[in-house]
Amino acid sequence: MEIPYIVTPRKDTGLFNSKIAIWLFLASEVMLFGGFFSAYVFLRIGADYPWPERTLPVLPGLINTFVLIGSSVTVVFAWAALKMREWRKFQIYMWITILCAGLFMVLKGVEYSVKFHHQAVRLNDYSIIEGHLGYEKEGDEYVKDYKGHKIEENQIVIEATKFSFSTVRYHGAWVKSIADQAKHHGATVTLAADVKAVTKEGQAEEVIAKAGEPLTTDLLSKIRDAHLEARKHNGALRTAALRQEWKDAKAANPDASSVELAPNVNVDAAALAPKLLTELPTVAFNVSKPVHFLFAPRDIREADGQSRLRDDTVVEGKLLASPMGFHYVDAIDFQHLAMKAKEKGIDPELAIDNSWLMKNDAFTREIWAWHRGETAKLEERLLKEYGLEKDGKTPKRHPTWKERYRVGWQDIAKYSEQKNN
Incomplete structure (x- = not known):
């Protein structure tokens, strides 16, 4: 039995089965990703913890989005060239598609590799410290396991x-x-x-x-x-x-x-x-x-x-006691601690001052004192640029929760530069 409309189009629509199938597939994709985005919206609205905005680098994902769109365009061009029996154009468009695929995978590999080696620890008081785990050392020498490999401290x-x-x-x-x-x-x-x-x-x-x-x-x-x-x-x-x-x-x-x-x-x-x-x-x-x-x-x-x-x-x-220690710390985050303190009616700044990190780590105390100074400068700049509300007391713009209670790697780098200079 021959399946109709595979070779010849329907007279009333002018479409082949394959064309209708592709449109049905795209419609299902719209529903699938519509569900994903809806779930994202509800998660973000109902989150009972600080939402991790601007935490991951945007540029690699942005480049990959356009690479993906570009490859979808070039593969359609390749298909059209093949239909028109323009073999050389087909080869060019397909090679561009393959290069886009390679670039996409390279950027994805970089993103995943970075995240696989990046760690974060949430302490009992909801403070978060991010960085990279080191390897066990005895003096200046790395300790080796039975295979001769360096031993990661997360053991x-x-x-x-x-x-x-x-x-x-x-x-x-x-x-x-x-x-x-x-x-x-x-x-x-x-x-x-x-x-x-x-x-x-x-x-x-x-x-x-x-x-x-x-x-x-x-x-x-x-x-x-x-x-x-x-x-x-x-x-x-x-x-x-x-x-x-x-x-x-x-x-x-x-x-x-x-x-x-x-x-x-x-x-x-x-x-x-x-x-x-x-x-x-x-x-x-x-x-x-x-x-x-x-x-x-x-x-x-x-x-x-x-x-x-x-x-x-x-x-x-x-x-035995864990040998784990964070090296190359690239973020100190008190957002969740501040949120929990505010829920209990405690001043977030007081809660931060009483946190384990502030009491036990000199570097955290130093950089947080610097960060408070930077936050005060930001408040002054926002007040100068945007002024006050009609009541004459409330600033129209103020630092975000993330800007106020998180020190990122850019801040740590800036602090180090200012300290060294």
């Missing part, structure tokens, strides 16, 4: 003495990393005790792995296989026993419903015990001496004494 450091691995959920890469980190510090991670199990029905326990064997994925795989085989065997026994219990209950009470019988239908665990194999859900390893192990924050739920990785590995040991 969870645990002085571990024992690990307990889930035999079914352990992550091989993390197992290897733990063993390599221990080796790097001159320690070993070995099996804490003999792993004994009944692996065949009716037989005595046998040693699957001996105490002192080093931690490897092969060792964990061997224990896992024994555990899964035992779990499969035991599950089959329990299912068969439960099925038989139901049959017996039905035979003894043919008129009773399943709901009535259920409370009295149970597997006889004592009768099954001699037939069960040993399941090994976890296995413990000792560290020969306490050493520092590094974990990414996203991989571990840390706590002093006992922490847990995402694969259910339990790490026992002392949680």
Whole structure:
């Protein structure tokens, strides 16, 4: 069956199916992005925190917008040239489109790379400090991990003495990393005790792995296989026993419903015990001496004494103080703190003076004193240029919330220049 209006247009509209499909696609895009912009408007109107206006650089996005529009125009020109059998023009327009695509991806790569390496910390008092994390140092030298790489300060450091691995959920890469980190510090991670199990029905326990064997994925795989085989065997026994219990209950009470019988239908665990194999859900390893192990924050739920990785590995040991420190600070933001203070009827300036940063960091005190002076100058300039309202008291223009309670990287650079000069 031939689909109409693919080659020849409709007589009443003069359109092909492909043309109508494109317009339907564009209409759906209008609705999709209309929804996005509507959501943005409602989020901005209802935000209970300072909206991050003028925080990201606008220029790369602005350039990319025009690059994207330009590429959409040149690809249409290329299509039109192809229809007119102007091969050379088609090649030129397509190369321009490809160059626009390359430029777009380069600018996007720059934007994302910058943000991936930019960090921000919100303190308990709602103060925010932005900057870049450094690398651990001993003196003037960088500390290297077991791979020879510099260690970023955003790491969870645990002085571990024992690990307990889930035999079914352990992550091989993390197992290897733990063993390599221990080796790097001159320690070993070995099996804490003999792993004994009944692996065949009716037989005595046998040693699957001996105490002192080093931690490897092969060792964990061997224990896992024994555990899964035992779990499969035991599950089959329990299912068969439960099925038989139901049959017996039905035979003894043919008129009773399943709901009535259920409370009295149970597997006889004592009768099954001699037939069960040993399941090994976890296995413990000792560290020969306490050493520092590094974990990414996203991989571990840390706590002093006992922490847990995402694969259910339990790490026992002392949680050490974070070495994290912000280097190349490029913003200090008190907007959220000021907002919370105002909600409680507290003077925002007083709340800022009592913040942890102001009390504990000399640089913050210095630059904030400078920033207050700059804000006062801005208020004077706005008053001079725009004057007062009709009441003769209220200035027509005043510094924005962002200008009053945030110091950005441009401000820090200006402060440094003035200080050095």
